[in-house]
Amino acid sequence: MLKLFISICKITLVVLLLVILAGSIVRMTGSGMGCPDWPKCFGKWIPPTDKNELPHNYKEIYSAKREKKIIDFSKLLDAIGFTNEAQALINDKSLLIEQDFNANKTWTEYINRLLGFLAGNLILLMVILSIFLLKYDKRIFIYSFINLILILFTAWFGSIVVATNLLPWIISIHMGIALIIVAIQVYVLHLATKPKYRFDVSLIFIWLLRLLIAVSFIQIILGTQVRQQVDEIALQLGDALRHEWVKHFDWVFYIHRSFSLIVLTLISYLFYRNWKYCLGINIINLLLLIVILEILSGIILTYLGMPKYLQPVHLVLSASMLAIEFYILFRARRSRRVLN
Numbered sequence: 340m341l342k343l344f345i346s347i348c349k350i351t352l353v354v355l356l357l358v359i360l361a362g363s364i365v366r367m368t369g370s371g372m373g374c375p376d377w378p379k380c381f382g383k384w385i386p387p388t389d390k391n392e393l394p395h396n397y398k399e400i401y402s403a404k405r406e407k408k409i410i411d412f413s414k415l416l417d418a419i420g421f422t423n424e425a426q427a428l429i430n431d432k433s434l435l436i437e438q439d440f441n442a443n444k445t446w447t448e449y450i451n452r453l454l455g456f457l458a459g460n461l462i463l464l465m466v467i468l469s470i471f472l473l474k475y476d477k478r479i480f481i482y483s484f485i486n487l488i489l490i491l492f493t494a495w496f497g498s499i500v501v502a503t504n505l506l507p508w509i510i511s512i513h514m515g516i517a518l519i520i521v522a523i524q525v526y527v528l529h530l531a532t533k534p535k536y537r538f539d540v541s542l543i544f545i546w547l548l549r550l551l552i553a554v555s556f557i558q559i560i561l562g563t564q565v566r567q568q569v570d571e572i573a574l575q576l577g578d579a580l581r582h583e584w585v586k587h588f589d590w591v592f593y594i595h596r597s598f599s600l601i602v603l604t605l606i607s608y609l610f611y612r613n614w615k616y617c618l619g620i621n622i623i624n625l626l627l628l629i630v631i632l633e634i635l636s637g638i639i640l641t642y643l644g645m646p647k648y649l650q651p652v653h654l655v656l657s658a659s660m661l662a663i664e665f666y667i668l669f670r671a672r673r674s675r676r677v678l679n
């Protein structure tokens with residue numbers, strides 16, 4: 340049972356990263372509103388392929404449904420103290436504007452949802468299997484169950500993302516939850532594998548690693564804000580002026596870029612300590628490579644006209660980086676050795 344659980348756990352982690360990749364492709368192609376409702380798509384479990392399959396007033400129908408969801412979500416925000424945000428949602432009538440039907444965008448978004456559905460069912464399977472592992476380690480069941488709750492919440496929150504027409508701060512929260520799910524998944528895998536060896540490191544190493552994770556997390560969230568700016572600038576300037584887009588970024592972009600340098604510095608230093616003191620953390624080599632590739636992709640995006648194919652790659656590299664950082668942290672333990 341344990342071997343089966345570990346296999347499912349690894350597959351689930353890969354699928355979660357694929358969900359993040361698919362979400363980025365949805366953003367890249369502008370397909371986020373390809374399905375105006377949730378969980379169905381245009382009221383169907385199998386999306387339409389032609390506009391003729393829809394009622395002539397489909398825009399009015401889904402605009403009205405969106406308005407109801409916005410009102411309900413605004414009431415929730417108001418109840419928990421976010422009155423200004425609630426009023427902003429209610430007053431922003433641009434959120435009610437429906438896009439023209441586009442079969443490619445509809446199916447791109449639908450495939451993204453299918454991957455999310457697969458990830459949710461895999462986590463549900465993990466919860467069921469973890470019941471048989473309670474004697475082995477109760478935490479496996481507890482954290483698997485937490486992840487199930489989180490992915491169900493993420494699925495519900497996905498409907499809010501759709502209802503609010505891809506508001507930047509809503510997307511950032513959605514992305515943040517997805518990263519937390521990935522982190523917990525890595526922890527569950529760590530618990531299930533019960534490593535015979537751990538990384539013996541100093542307290543300073545552990546705290547630097549925690550700082551690295553915090554900076555990496557913030558950098559990724561800021562990246563979602565930069566991505567939203569790309570969408571807005573693209574609408575204003577068009578593809579013909581892609582090379583000019585970077586000039587219109589605000590301070591969020593520059594903080595995001597600066598944080599990448601902090602991430603590189605921290606990982607390089609940890610890489611150095613690992614090499615100098617022979618800590619045996621071989622995966623840190625992969626981590627450094629991923630960060631270098633991430634920064635290179637960021638440079639290409641910035642100075643070579645934001646090529647679309649690199650946008651999903653950039654995000655998946657970031658998510659993979661964070662997953663490896665958590666893996667090292669979970670395997671690390673404080674050593675009595677002074678030097679490292």
